[in-house]
Amino acid sequence: MTDITKLTLAETLNGLKNKQFSATELTKAYIESMEANRDLNAYVLETPDYALKQAENSDKHYADGTNRDLEGIPLGIKDLFCTKDIRSTACSHILDGFVPQYESTVTSHLFNDGAVCLGKLNMDEFAMGGSNETSFYGPVVNPWQRERRLVPGGSSGGSAAAVAANICVAATGTDTGGSIRQPAAFCGVTGIKPTYGRCSRYGIMAFASSLDQAGPIAKDVRDCAILLKSMAGYDAKDSTSVNKEVPDFVAALGQSVRGLKVGVPAEYRPEGLSNEIASYWDKGIEILRQAGAEIINISLPHTKYALPTYYIIAPAEASSNLARYDGLRYGLRINGDHLDNMYINSRTEGFGKEVKRRIMIGTYVLSAGYYDAYYLKAQKIRRLIQNDFINAFKQCDVILTPTSPTAAFPIGDKSMQENPINMWLNDVFTVSVSLAGLPAMSLPIGLSKDGLPLGLQLIGKAFDEETIFKAANVLEQEAKFERLK
């Protein structure tokens, strides 16, 4: 029965529809797989009883022909999503025991489409991190070469690891500066951050309001298309969600890329770029050229400002968004003589180092006397970065780049630990996209000489995820990357 956990979402749906196995059998298989892979620490909360109840209900739907789009599909949910009656903590100590009385819109869509909840997935605390090492619940082990204990990437490390290890069919993630794309690349799976505003942020614990987006992490491009269709959609409860019809992303798969203009930005090939990554990038370029696409050299001149811009804006918004975690109404509270002492005690104990670091930076860049020089300046540069893409997209339809400058590195890696900025440099290829609010996908292209997955990123025009899916499908077919068994 463990074979069925190796199936993609699309294959699983077929299997269920064709009664090759029941939803209950399927969920049981995943539950067993989860139990067998606890060493990965991908799940921070398993919900097998709830899952089985949902599966039973799904079987009823299959029996009377009322099965919905994701009927019986077992998913893992990143712990940043508020799931009603199921503990949600953002993997932070400060939200110990928090059980929301409301459901996030994105997970609502998924469960209303019949999906099954296997549990909550590990992540960097409050989505701040690129390796899942800042989680209160401990690091996640990348299922690739697991004896080496490598990071799965972050912040959606648990999500990517779980998909790669076949301990869920697919997972939800969130991406603020690369947190879906980078772990997908490190774990050899596929993930897409949609256009800002495509998915609702209601019920997702806010990190950086103008950057956060929910998206799927799944076994292949088709699975992402199926999931994103369910997750996306305008939500009146989120004033930043955009009222645009959600296209049928699956329909974009199999379309030809003949004549498609693929942009290759000069600035993403800096001096120190590893040869291995550069050659996989060239491989991707070649695949698309062979399929009839036209390769255009483009320039995104403000790329070098993207990291500092991101690391001013995101912490600024976070410093304000995390002010509500004060010990007063929910989560961890450590009392003190005075209100201020209670705040200090609870937040000092409750937040991890990286979160504190970013709150401090964010507070600083918004403070009187520094606002103009940092926050305001960063927002202006953000506009320039966005303009780079607008201009580039006059010449091309989609942009191809590497996802990450490296493959997965060991948990506790010294150079990453010694200087937090080294960790931040991993985001160099992904943050511009977030600042510009554009959609982007990472899919695996091949293995490094060490045998670790490497990914390529496809960046699309705003609300043009379809072109990304079209190009990704072609790349995926040709790359023939083999997922873990």
Add this chain to the structure above:
Amino acid sequence: MLLEGKTGKWEIVCGLEIHCQIISKSKIFSSASTHFGSDTNQNVSFVDAGMPGMLPTLNEECVRQAVKTGLGLRAEINKYSEFSRKNYFYADLPQGYQITQFRYPIVGEGVVTIDLDDGSTKDIRIERMHIEQDAGKSIHDMSPVKSFIDLNRAGVGLMEIVTKPDFSAPEEAGAFLKKLRSILRYLGTCDGNMNEGSMRCDVNVSVRPEGSTEYRTRCEMKNVNSVKFVMQAIENEARRHIEVYENGGTIEQETRQFDPVSGQTKVMRKKEFAHDYRYFPEPDLPPLVLSDEFINEIKQNLPELPDAKKARFMETMGLTKYDATIICENKEVAEFFEKAATGHDGKKVANWLMGDFFAMLNRKNLTIENSPISAENLGKLVELIETNVISGKVAKDVFEIMSETGDNPEKIVEEKGLKQVTDTAAIEAIVDAVIANNPENVAAYRDGKVNLRGWFVGQVLKESKGKANPQIVNELLNKKL
């Protein structure tokens, strides 16, 4: 107004910031109810409580109310405005920030004309008005070791009106607050109850020597909760500044608290501990862009405002400025008056309204909305007097009955047979009879006892059961006595 100091005369320079709770069914960024007086923590949504993952959504009605108010302040409506976060930690602020409008408020400069006691008017300029969330309530006196937080008020919409420092006397501030309250109530955008906290006033005061145009350091007094206290606070604080300056000291910028019991202000917060609110644009809400259609629709449906109504009443209903001012202060009174006075003598109706009618309401502890006497009936009563159907004296009796029964005065006059007798011949007969039957008094009167005149009038009225028209009685007595 000038204050006399030891070294000379001083001018008061004062500006006000008034927070007005918006009348709307739900809060400005959440769907919870704004109902006042509910049990604690009954009207709190997940958004109001600052729960993880919650997001604000703008209440269009609050925007409409703000635009209406801006128009009532004769102010510029800014078609483009932004929301900002004002960040600070306090137990009654669940999100750890207040959503407000910092750089780009919805309403710009405007003006309110105030009426002063000496009959003159003064224009008070409005600097700006913006919309924002109210905080919850902290209750510190329920327990010696705990503070209690009620979030019912957290998230209720507020309009913050900022004046330019145009007040030079406490009286002006008092007149302004009354005028503002009147405008807001006319518009239906805020009920202006300072004692219930739906209108709260921060007062900024400084002084300068007479004739100077400089602006010296000001002090702020927050949440002064009545018009009377505002006026007191301005005067006391100004005098404090004068005393400091005349003793060679300097005034430091401070936030002070006005204590109504002692009449003094004391320091709440010095400048060094002033908060850095780290304002930045609210990323969860897009900028607010208003169309011309939206604004015009509101403009066209604005009710007639107090000043316009006052002018109209003076021009077309024969009211004096004094009467019009009193009647127009409250929209319900003005509308009642207009209904009562249409087709009748406005001045007479006004007199009845401001005299017997208000006295009756006071006595019975009623508001004009619950008046037992309808506007139409009051008008009818005045008409009955004007057309000599009843005398003024009888009218008072009828009024009494009306206030008990709510009946139509015509009906009362019919039923009780109170119609005034105007038939000169009939009255003449009674006058003749009284004169004939009282020869001693007639003689005494003709001899010089002129005060007996009143007795004669009384007798005639008694004989006619109060119904003889007093004017005719007097004319006839003049002729016959």
